[in-house]
Amino acid sequence: MLSDLSTETEIYTLQERMLFVRLVEDRLQELCLEGKAGDLHFSKGQEAISVGVMSVLRETDYIATHHRTIAHAISKGVPLRLLLAEILGKAEGLNGGMAGEMHMSCLEKRFMFSFQLVGTCVPVAAGIAWAVKNVKKTDDIVVVFHGDAATANGQWHEGVNIAAVQRLPLLLVCENNHLAGNVRPEHYMPVDVFQRAAGYGIRSNRVDGNNPGAVKAAAEYAVEYVRRESKPFLLDCDTTRLGRHKQGQGDLRSVEEKEALALRDPLLHAIFEPAIIEAFKAAINHIIEEVLAGPDPIRSV
């Protein structure tokens, strides 16, 4: 039975992996509505980016991410049981139930850092990349995921600046969903995201973030460039967030707008064998049942 994607990655297609992420998040959303989970941040509509980028990374490459982390963690191969236990605040979770969906980490899978405050992950990722290059002295790279709105934050700029000055092996992947919560780009985005790279003398590229094949191809090039040149690279992935900013928060978009966005759903035209959908659902339900039955953490500090 499938327990996590890491061990059986090779046998699943990109679309099947996206489906798996979608099904995990759908199940978690039900738990939110049942009051068994807090208000989580879901990646519905954005799955092609994490699945596509992660498919070209080595297991030894590092990632750092923001607050919408579930898709990244699953795609990086974080054990699903520990991941779900952390999201649900259980003792057996990745971080003992202390960090939650927005602050969790899994060193074993080199899922190094996630953080709620927008932009923070960029300078932190630069620090990881610095240590990889100058202390570990390996050719592994660091991938940092951020949103388009994060590029309006000083931390994004300070982090990219250091990475550029020090020529760090850092791939910036922008999940450009054209929203900052419920705020539109006209309030925070004076240029296209990929244009921001020019100010730091680093290269960038723009790709359809809802096409897993296109993401994979663009990421393949970018990852190879970052590894070879030891320089930052900005990959701007145009995508659509089909759900709310976070569960429990209102969505100011109209029904018509959301219907139009749904036409770009990366899984819209995907066709799956019913057996695989059932197998995924059964595996997820089984793990969630076990996790929910597990003990809550005991506070030690």
Add this chain to the structure above:
Amino acid sequence: MTTMPAIFQRNHLIRDAIGRALYDGMKLDSAIHLFGEGAHAKIHYDAPKIEAAFLDRVHTLPISEDGNTNFAVGASLLGIKPVVDVISADFLYRMMDSIANTAAKLNFMRPNEDPKTIVIRAEFLTGGPTTGQRPESLFTHIPGLRVVIPSTPRHAYGLMRTALSTPGVTLFFEDRMIQDNDEWSPSDLIPAGPLPIGAASWCHRGRRGNATIVTYGIMRQVVQRVLRRYTSTNDYPMLCDLIDLVSLAPIDWNFITKMLERTRYREGWLLIVEPDIQYGGIGAEIAAYYQKCRPRMQVRRLGAPFATIPASMALHAQMLPSEEDILGAIRSFH
């Protein structure tokens, strides 16, 4: 009026002790790296030996204080023990996010990992509205941070060695107002190896049965000057014990309580002297603590006024409690 060095850069004793601690720490542990704005120049000033011996472990970063601390947090995730040099403590306001949100939460959020060691180093300067502020009390309000302010070379050395070798996040202040030309006890000048963080220092022993004075930073020197003047008299100040907190987080409650128990006078007399703005300062927390467990104890506080620091050094000096203020507060108990 408190005298202040005209050119505080001439004060070397504490700075040199920190430099020696960094050097000795780095010699013992290759994971320790120094990061900062102008780190090379600064470290060169502190201890030329550091740069010569560990050139590849001293790193200059841009003037992006908040990003620099987050950068150091990232490096710590791969086992580096960063020392982030902030220069002026006023810059800490720019770094509140990376210190309070990122660094302070780091080890709490990762109970299944080896705890990380990070030292953030800042100085209290003089010079004006944004070059002389003392934000230490704000940081004592944040779980996950150790806050230390040594006032002797021995403590500067010993606490830095401990900050470097004990997992956790330490905010390490250097008080540049402390003057070299003082009546130092010989033991204060000699580094005695690592000292525990969270242990207060009994720096003046009074005759049993009088007030306990609690202070830290530059005010240790000022209060001690007052008390020493009275050691061979029969006047009240010769009876006072003086405690240097040294560590504001955690506070050495046991030691303060032990000192208070030396008194014969009811439940004790406590004078708290702070170099920081008194309003909302750490002294309020100490006063409140003893108000609860020793309700009949008398407490007095002295500190800086709730005011912005002027550029005039003469006016800045007047903001700190003076020797006369301290004397007056001691006499007010009797």
